[in-house]
Amino acid sequence: xxxLKERIxxxxxxxxxxxxxxxxxLNHQVDIGLMQEVGKEFRRLFPQKEINKILTxxxxxxxxxxxxxxxxxxxxxFAKKAKSDNIEGGLYQCEIFSYTYKKKVxxxxxxxxxxxxxxxLIIDDFLANGEALSGLINIVxxxxxxxxxxxxxxxxxxxxxxxxxxxxxxxLKSLAIIDEADEHAIRFRE
Amino acid sequence: xxxLKERIxxxxxxxxxxxxxxxxxLNHQVDIGLMQEVGKEFRRLFPQKEINKILTxxxxxxxxxxxxxxxxxxxxxFAKKAKSDNIEGGLYQCEIFSYTYKKKVxxxxxxxxxxxxxxxLIIDDFLANGEALSGLINIVxxxxxxxxxxxxxxxxxxxxxxxxxxxxxxxLKSLAIIDEADEHAIRFRE
Numbered sequence: 001x002x003x004l005k006e007r008i009x010x011x012x013x014x015x016x017x018x019x020x021x022x023x024x025x026l027n028h029q030v031d032i033g034l035m036q037e038v039g040k041e042f043r044r045l046f047p048q049k050e051i052n053k054i055l056t057x058x059x060x061x062x063x064x065x066x067x068x069x070x071x072x073x074x075x076x077x078f079a080k081k082a083k084s085d086n087i088e089g090g091l092y093q094c095e096i097f098s099y100t101y102k103k104k105v106x107x108x109x110x111x112x113x114x115x116x117x118x119x120x121l122i123i124d125d126f127l128a129n130g131e132a133l134s135g136l137i138n139i140v141x142x143x144x145x146x147x148x149x150x151x152x153x154x155x156x157x158x159x160x161x162x163x164x165x166x167x168x169x170x171x172l173k174s175l176a177i178i179d180e181a182d183e184h185a186i187r188f189r190e
Numbered sequence: 191x192x193x194l195k196e197r198i199x200x201x202x203x204x205x206x207x208x209x210x211x212x213x214x215x216l217n218h219q220v221d222i223g224l225m226q227e228v229g230k231e232f233r234r235l236f237p238q239k240e241i242n243k244i245l246t247x248x249x250x251x252x253x254x255x256x257x258x259x260x261x262x263x264x265x266x267x268f269a270k271k272a273k274s275d276n277i278e279g280g281l282y283q284c285e286i287f288s289y290t291y292k293k294k295v296x297x298x299x300x301x302x303x304x305x306x307x308x309x310x311l312i313i314d315d316f317l318a319n320g321e322a323l324s325g326l327i328n329i330v331x332x333x334x335x336x337x338x339x340x341x342x343x344x345x346x347x348x349x350x351x352x353x354x355x356x357x358x359x360x361x362l363k364s365l366a367i368i369d370e371a372d373e374h375a376i377r378f379r380e
Contacts, residue, residue, distance in 0.1 A: 032263075033260075075221055077219040080249070
């Protein structure tokens with residue numbers, strides 16, 4: 001998606017360790033007009049009329065997922081990250097490793113809001129190692145719902161998540177894939 | 191706001207301790223069409239053209255704040271809740287007590303995204319004791335930005351937050367204020 005790539009080139013910053021900061025428009029301050037365009041692009045890329053729910057995980061995926069759900073005219077549901085060992089019943093759970101927090105966290109989703117008859121599109125802002133997405137996919141499998149696809153705004157193509165999910169046969173579409181990033185330049189996959 | 195009140199009456203559940211569960215349309219699964227209507231209502235209630243940014247706090251406020259920002263045609267920024275003691279520089283910080291997690295958490299917001307010239311509308315889904323909102327207001331004060339108002343979807347009028355903020359002179363508007371809730375009925379303030 002040209003509009004997103006141009007914005008990344010214009011305002012993204014690369015920190016040591018190929019950390020890509022896009023927190024002025026994607027995941028801390030959020031450009032809602034841009035997210036609306038991203039939502040329209042996901043609607044174009046995933047035209048299946050059966051999709052009846054958008055799934056994401058807190059926190060930075062929520063704004064993008066909400067604007068995407070607006071285009072699909074369906075509800076959005078977000079998995080929570082457990083902050084305590086005191087987890088109530090009636091929840092799908094999946095433990096993942098969080099590279100952000102450098103520890104295990106548990107994704108939680110109420111069984112009330114994901115059912116076998118649901119047709120799910122997962123939306124997230126970032127894909128790097130794919131831990132959070134694998135957790136969401138695991139929760140969809142637990143529920144018996146059907147996964148129609150995964151839409152990502154920005155994929156770090158030099159980390160393992162994208163290749164792993166595509167090898168599994170997931171219908172993954174990323175609007176911008178960065179194959180190389182250092183202090184000199186950001187290079188997108190063609 | 192009649193539409194929101196009707197939805198609360200239809201789908202809200204009251205658990206022991208006057209806990210109001212609205213997680214089917216407001217803060218776990220989210221009815222995006224309803225959030226769009228809520229955003230339009232906030233635009234009507236806060237018509238000031240100077241408002242140039244919507245501020246909220248992760249996680250459950252983000253969807254509502256995003257749809258509100260869409261109506262205002264301005265960016266949205268969300269404060270993060272610190273999960274570790276390892277907090278980087280360049281951040282506004284405010285420690286609050288979280289009744290959800292029953293411990294202190296620190297709200298964080300990058301200084302890049304809140305400036306003295308900003309005119310802020312705070313949006314959140316829930317107001318109970320007012321801890322998170324007081325933290326957000328404190329961060330706005332730290333930044334030197336101007337607070338134009340606070341818009342809330344659902345206020346628990348029998349807890350102290352609303353009265354405390356109004357006594358402080360905050361321009362607080364809640365779309366539904368519940369004064370009493372038990373297993374028999376939910377009573378809204380007129």
